[in-house]
Structure formats: C-alpha cells, structure tokens
Amino acid sequence: MACARVPLDEQSVTEPGPLGKERTLPALHPERKEERYFVPYKPPPEDGSPAEVEEFLEHAKFITEDLEWLLALPHDKFWCQVVFDESLQRCLDSYLHHAPRGLDLAAVPSSPAVADMQRSVHRAVFLTFLRMATHKESKENFITPAVFGEIIYENFLFDIPKILDLCVLFGKGNSQLLHKMIENIFTQQPSYYSDLDETVPTVLQVFDTILEKCGLQCEGATAMEPMKLNAHKQPTALTMSQQDFVDIIMYLCDSTTTIHAFLDIFPAACSSFHSHGFVSRLTSFYGSVVPDLEMAIRKRNLDDKILQEDLWKRLSHSCRKMVETTHLLLHHTCLQPILEGRENMETFAEELLQHFTSFLPEKRFLSDYDEQFPIAEDVSLLQQALPVIDETRTSYLLQGVESAWDSIGRQKPQSQIEPK
Amino acid sequence: MSPPRLTGALRSFSNVSKKEDITEQLYDLKTKRLKRQELFAREGLTWQKIVHFCTEHQDKAKHQAVSQELKSLLLAAKQIVGTEHGQEVIESAAVFLFETFHNKDHVGTEETRAIKQMFGPFASSAAEASCACVARLLAPLEDSRVEDFIQIQSSRHKSQRGSTFGRNIAFSYDSYTVDPLEDLPWSGLQEGNMNLEF
Incomplete structure (x- = not known):
C-alpha cells in the first residue's frame, strides 16, 4: 500500500x-x-x-x-x-x-x-x-x-x-x-485548448463535406478555372442513393447534436469556436443545406413513409441544434460579457450587432433563430445595458428580421407579436 | 456498423487523437476466458480444500463413495475445459463447478451462462453430471455449514475491499433524443409528395 x-x-x-x-x-x-x-x-x-x-x-x-x-x-x-x-x-x-x-x-x-x-x-x-x-x-x-x-x-x-x-x-x-x-x-x-483550436477547422470541414456530398459546393469551386458545362455531374441530395441520403441526414444530426452538447456542457469552449468564425460559417451552411435537404425529403421517392417522417424530424432536430449552438456562441462570447458589465462592452455590443446584421441575407436561418431566440429581446437587453447604441441601426435590424419572416411566407408566433 | 459520426471524422482527419491500428484484434473471447480461468485459479478456494471439506465430516465407510463422486466431478470438469489441459486447470474448473452448483438442484440459465463465460461452449451433459455430483457430495452435509465454507474460502463471495468508486454517485441514464422544431410540420410533406404525382 x-x-x-x-x-x-x-x-x-x-x-x-x-x-x-x-x-x-x-x-x-x-x-x-x-x-x-x-x-x-x-x-x-x-x-x-x-x-x-x-x-x-x-x-x-x-x-x-x-x-x-x-x-x-x-x-x-x-x-x-x-x-x-x-x-x-x-x-x-x-x-x-x-x-x-x-x-x-x-x-x-x-x-x-x-x-x-x-x-x-x-x-x-x-x-x-x-x-x-x-x-x-x-x-x-x-x-x-x-x-x-x-x-x-x-x-x-x-x-x-x-x-x-x-x-x-x-x-x-x-x-x-x-x-x-x-x-x-x-x-x-491547457494543451487541450490548443487541441480544441486545432479541431475546430476539422469540424468546419465536416460541414463542407456535407455541402460537397449534396453537390452544393464542389472541390475547386473557388478556383478561377472555368468548368465545362457537362463536367459537374456530382450527385445531389435528390439524386444520390437512398443510403447515402440517410447517412447525410444522420451525419448532420449527430454532428449538430454533438457540438451543441459539448458547448452547452463546457461553455468555455465557445471562444475557440467563435475565433474560427464558426457563427458565420454555420449560418451560411444552414442557409444552403437546410432548404436543399428539406426539398429532397419532400421530393425523393422514399418507399418507406416512416423513414421519410423520421428523416424530416432528424433534419428539424438538426436545425434546432444549429440555432441553439449559434445562440450559445453569441451568448457566451458577446452577450454575457455585456450583461456582466465587463470592460469594452461597446466592442462586444458591436460584434453582436454585426453578427445579427450578417444574418439578414440568411432569411431562413434568421426566422428560425428569431423564433427560438427573439432578436428583439437581445436588442432590448443591449439598449438597456448600453443606451448609446444607435437606434437607427437597431431599427434597421429589427425591420430586417420582420422582412425575413415575410419573405419566407411564415408567420411569427403569436407570443412574439407586439400589440400595436 | 456504427453510423457516420462527427467524432469519427475528427479522429480520422485531425491530429489530436492517438492513431490506433484497427487491424489488431488481440483481445478475443478465447483469450479472455483463459485469463478469467487463470484469475479464478488464484482465488481462495482450492480443490484440496474441497476434498478435505467433503471427507472430514463423513464416516470413514463413506469415504470411498465420496472419493468416487469427486472423481466424477473432475471428469465432468475435464469434459468442459477440454482434454488438452493439465490436472491443475481441470481441478480449478472442478472448483468453479462446485462453487456454481453448491446450492443448486439443476442447471439453470444463469449457471449455463456462467460456465460458458468461463470455459466457452460445453456439453450440457457434463454440466448436468457435475451438478448431480455436487448435489450428492453435499447432501449429507448441513446447508449452513456448506454456505459458511464457501463464504470463508471463496474470495468471489467476499465483499470487495474498501469502497467502490462512484458507488454513491447519482447517475442518469437519460440520453439525447430527436427534438424537432415545432414549426416545421410534417404535414407539409404530404403536399410535396402530391406535387410529385404530376
């Protein structure tokens, strides 16, 4: 002993x-x-x-x-x-x-x-x-x-x-x-922080792989070489085999759930993800992949209706996790420091507003996010903590949110509609 | 096969994990069983102690019969472990069978599973023979005396030393399940399918 x-x-x-x-x-x-x-x-x-x-x-x-x-x-x-x-x-x-x-x-x-x-x-x-x-x-x-x-x-x-x-x-x-x-x-x-930093690009690569598999971003897409019109014959979400399609949805579901579980349990990791521009990559990924996969689930000739319904739920679950992950990242890296009254509050507020503004072109993501985490509430918090915030800018942002709802033809939940 | 996972991709494409040789299959069930037999042989109860216990409380006149039963038990053990093993392994297997059947009157599912886990697939007749031998050996003895003997001699039946880590930790078996957004109704799908008909 x-x-x-x-x-x-x-x-x-x-x-x-x-x-x-x-x-x-x-x-x-x-x-x-x-x-x-x-x-x-x-x-x-x-x-x-x-x-x-x-x-x-x-x-x-x-x-x-x-x-x-x-x-x-x-x-x-x-x-x-x-x-x-x-x-x-x-x-x-x-x-x-x-x-x-x-x-x-x-x-x-x-x-x-x-x-x-x-x-x-x-x-x-x-x-x-x-x-x-x-x-x-x-x-x-x-x-x-x-x-x-x-x-x-x-x-x-x-x-x-x-x-x-x-x-x-x-x-x-x-x-x-x-x-x-x-x-x-x-x-x-602390070396685990360096490892985490090294891992985030691979996580982003996973999203790129999903895009690629769905034919939404092909290798060399950013290259300046012109492509022959018939050169691009990569399968899409609609044309790939059923097994590949199911795998893509499962992969997306697992990836988004895993990332969210980790950040939820260990919020200190949010800054590593944030520093790699994770929020903007995730929102643009959402805008590209979600409508495409939704359309494929609707239009693919899936014999098994139970499987079709299951895939739909898994995609919807993945959407929820992506939205919640974005919220976690913004909350821990921008909003929390403001609420705690840390130094450089203006910088954090500016960053948060920039993120919200960058969501404006991603209308589908914006409305899903706003449904779960009303942007008006966060803006109101910002205004209370920092009265100097430019009101024209916040109004423009909130109008943008409204128009996102209109443009995708959905109605805001009643609980979020302010009485006039 | 496991479905595709994020962590699988991270293991393959990042440099933060140990690279394993997945072709290496060192730890199969056969190796494991041999190791368990080895560990069991090191535990408290031995064949000599069983022989002594079974004979010490019997009339000398019955020693011949007891000795015959013990031989039968060894024979059954030999059938279970395989004939290629030495006396030491066979005796250790007989000890295991004695412990397994000391308070049983037939070979049940639990006993079958325990023997299979220790020795691998075996002939059921050998298990039945050993169960019957143990029953005949212990029939003249008081149950409490047999229990005491097993409790004292066998380290398998002793409570584990110290306290087990985490014994008092409240563990939850909850797991993440599919949690879709409420506003993405399934009903919309039916329309999509109908459009496809045209």
Whole structure:
C-alpha cells in the first residue's frame, strides 16, 4: 500500500516481486499493473438473433465485471491500470466509438436483458471516465495537478473526440458532473485548448463535406478555372442513393447534436469556436443545406413513409441544434460579457450587432433563430445595458428580421407579436 | 456498423487523437476466458480444500463413495475445459463447478451462462453430471455449514475491499433524443409528395 499524504506520483511501494523477493517500485509503475485483458465493446445486435444476443451479453458482462473490479481498486492500483493497460484503453475507446446514441436509428435494445446489460456497461464506463478525470479523490489519494495533466494528455486518456463523445453519450442527464470533469481536464492541462483550436477547422470541414456530398459546393469551386458545362455531374441530395441520403441526414444530426452538447456542457469552449468564425460559417451552411435537404425529403421517392417522417424530424432536430449552438456562441462570447458589465462592452455590443446584421441575407436561418431566440429581446437587453447604441441601426435590424419572416411566407408566433 | 459520426471524422482527419491500428484484434473471447480461468485459479478456494471439506465430516465407510463422486466431478470438469489441459486447470474448473452448483438442484440459465463465460461452449451433459455430483457430495452435509465454507474460502463471495468508486454517485441514464422544431410540420410533406404525382 502506498504512503499517505504524498501525491501518488511521488510515492513508492515495497511489495513482493514475481519471484517472491521484496522490491521497491514507484507507486505508478507498469509492473504493478494486473493482467486483466479488457475486451472491446460491441454494440447490441440490431436484429437480435439469439446467438448474437448471447454474444453481446457475454461481452458486456466481461466489461462490467472488469470495470467494477477496476473501480474497486485502491487509488494507486487504479492509476497503474489506467496508465499502463492498453486493453483497458481499447475497451473504453471502443465504447465511445460504438455505444448507441439516443439519436441512432436503432436505439432501442432488442430485449430487456440486453437493455439492462447495456445500462450496466454505460454506467461503469461513465464512472471510469469520471475517476480518470479526478486528480484528487480524498485527502490521502491524489496526484500532483501538473503531473495529472501530463498523464492524461501524454497517454491520450482524454482527447477532444473522446470529450465530445462523453458529452453526447452522457451529457443529457449528467451535465453537471461532466462539466466538472471537463473543466478539471482543461484546467490541469491547457494543451487541450490548443487541441480544441486545432479541431475546430476539422469540424468546419465536416460541414463542407456535407455541402460537397449534396453537390452544393464542389472541390475547386473557388478556383478561377472555368468548368465545362457537362463536367459537374456530382450527385445531389435528390439524386444520390437512398443510403447515402440517410447517412447525410444522420451525419448532420449527430454532428449538430454533438457540438451543441459539448458547448452547452463546457461553455468555455465557445471562444475557440467563435475565433474560427464558426457563427458565420454555420449560418451560411444552414442557409444552403437546410432548404436543399428539406426539398429532397419532400421530393425523393422514399418507399418507406416512416423513414421519410423520421428523416424530416432528424433534419428539424438538426436545425434546432444549429440555432441553439449559434445562440450559445453569441451568448457566451458577446452577450454575457455585456450583461456582466465587463470592460469594452461597446466592442462586444458591436460584434453582436454585426453578427445579427450578417444574418439578414440568411432569411431562413434568421426566422428560425428569431423564433427560438427573439432578436428583439437581445436588442432590448443591449439598449438597456448600453443606451448609446444607435437606434437607427437597431431599427434597421429589427425591420430586417420582420422582412425575413415575410419573405419566407411564415408567420411569427403569436407570443412574439407586439400589440400595436 | 456504427453510423457516420462527427467524432469519427475528427479522429480520422485531425491530429489530436492517438492513431490506433484497427487491424489488431488481440483481445478475443478465447483469450479472455483463459485469463478469467487463470484469475479464478488464484482465488481462495482450492480443490484440496474441497476434498478435505467433503471427507472430514463423513464416516470413514463413506469415504470411498465420496472419493468416487469427486472423481466424477473432475471428469465432468475435464469434459468442459477440454482434454488438452493439465490436472491443475481441470481441478480449478472442478472448483468453479462446485462453487456454481453448491446450492443448486439443476442447471439453470444463469449457471449455463456462467460456465460458458468461463470455459466457452460445453456439453450440457457434463454440466448436468457435475451438478448431480455436487448435489450428492453435499447432501449429507448441513446447508449452513456448506454456505459458511464457501463464504470463508471463496474470495468471489467476499465483499470487495474498501469502497467502490462512484458507488454513491447519482447517475442518469437519460440520453439525447430527436427534438424537432415545432414549426416545421410534417404535414407539409404530404403536399410535396402530391406535387410529385404530376
């Protein structure tokens, strides 16, 4: 047993070696790891033949048994296992990769036994990540914060895709715990902010890929070379195969939900997204892709009407998430500093107004945004906080919002219409 | 196969994750079962202790019969683990069967699953034979004495040391579900489809 009141990274232990002779080792040492062989996770079978169900139950039982064993280990042994057991990391990674999300097409398990087992794995995986994100378990059991930051980063115990997976898998009902976990990870290891910064362009690339797949933005579109009229034969949302079309909607749904879950749970990440011009990219993406996909759902000859309705709901869900993400970004990067009365309030107000103004040409996005988060309310807040704001400008903006509603032929919800 | 995911793209196209060799399939179920058998063999209860326990409380006249039952149990264990294994592995398997069936009068689903998880696919006749052997071995003994023996000797039945991390944490199983915008009514779709008819 390691000594008390000394950080784990500075402790050493004396214990019998493989030949029975006593030896002294650092408390965190690969030879202190147990040979356990964690198996990788496989998702529940979709159709559920008895053999497949049995295989899933067996696999999942091994995982819960092993993770429960891991969670019961003393602090020093837990960390030896976490740092040095590659099979454990593979097991956890495989769960994040393959665990069914609530938004997946076949999210409902085939039997109560499968559902119960899936729940057990789900909880055990979460608790394992929670313990891995905790550098101080008690007065006696802790790791020097800087060393903890180094351990989790250098061993890829956490990385940005894993953090996003954790948010989308567990965030709905465990947001407070997840917030604490992620905040601690970023605080103890600021390199995660650099990684996040490096990841945002790839997120934007995902949106570009969706546009490309829908034939809305082709490679070299910005190049000055003229194209032959018949050269552009890329499939569109209307002409691509049904499977590709379903995949695009699923991809959009997963991407928008994941980004929103992450920013909602960890708003400190908003500034990284904001600095890459995420708001303007997202709004123009919305303006291009949403009407196109809506039209394709309406016009494609989908045999299965249940699938058609499901795709429509998923697209609508994605719209909601994009609107909510935009609001989160604007709230945390512009509005919040104004409401808190921080320095340079005028700069934040200017930025917010510029964003709202940039929404004006994106009429579809603007009306959807205004429906969820009435722009008039934010403008009113701005005017209260900063009475010097140019009224002509705000009037122009609000008129633009009204005309966006008119131009797409929709009516504002009654609750938003001011009595004349 | 998992549907396309944002995090899958981030893993493939950014440099912030560990690059894994996905072709490597080191940890299959067979390896796992062998490891579990190895770990089980290191636990408290041993074949020698079972032999001693089953004979110490019996008349000498019955020792011959007890010895025969124990041999039968080892034989059933051998059928379950496979003939290629040594005596140590067979005895460890017999210990497992003894623990599994000590308070059972038939081979139920749970027992079948436990044996399969430990040793892989097996002949059901061997499981039934071992269940019957254990029942005959323990029939003359008081249930409480058997339970005490198992509780004391087997580390599987001992409560886990210390407290398990997260035992008292309130965990929610809620997950994100499809939450469409209210103002994008499905009914509009019907019109779109009707237009397509022309």
